[in-house]
């Protein structure tokens with residue numbers, strides 16, 4: 001389960017009922033107050049994934065409490081139960097690699113980014129470096145499987161480790177992997193369990209510590 005120092009993949013971490021609950025919750029968050037939408041990049045093009053944020057709003061490349069691209073609406077809060085799930089995730093990863101999950105008890109994420117991938121959505125190789133904290137990122141996958149490409153912190157151009165992420169999988173990125181390049185080159189349509197209650201596509205929830213104060 002340890003992919004690289006600080007990077008732990010736990011296939012099937014969430015039960016099917018647990019996945020169904022999260023899918024339901026995502027449907028609620030996607031409805032608003034700030035609706036799930038494609039984020040416009042500074043160059044003018046729109047990301048292919050659709051995003052909704054909890055706690056802090058991510059606007060490339062910084063966090064704010066309001067969504068300026070959605071009429072300045074305040075971002076919905078991050079529910080306590082979701083932060084608690086993040087703590088359990090980091091504790092789980094810690095069993096495989098203490099570097100991934102150091103200080104799991106104190107892990108207190110204040111941002112969730114929920115990304116929806118339709119069959120043609122992609123995420124290019126990037127680093128998540130807008131947080132002012134070295135705390136791990138927790139990633140939960142729901143729905144269709146995808147190809148997840150995991151690189152190194154040193155170079156966008158590889159080497160890479162390709163991992164398939166399926167519904168219910170947990171990935172924790174901590175320690176030396178926190179700033180690794182990563183991306184989603186492909187989603188595999190029609191691979192989700194029909195019991196999940198999704199009608200196609202992939203959801204990814206990431207939990208993060210912003211390191212910001214109001």
Ligand code: MD5
Pocket residue numbers: 113115123128137139148150151173177178179180181182183184204206
């Ligand atoms: C996804 N999301 O599957 C991925 C999973 C994003 C994003 O990349 O920015 O929304 S999270 C992967 C991740 C996060 C933080 C650090 C590292 C990977 N890493 O060090 O490889 O939609």
Ligand code: FE
Pocket residue numbers: 126127128182
């Ligand atoms: Fe990322």
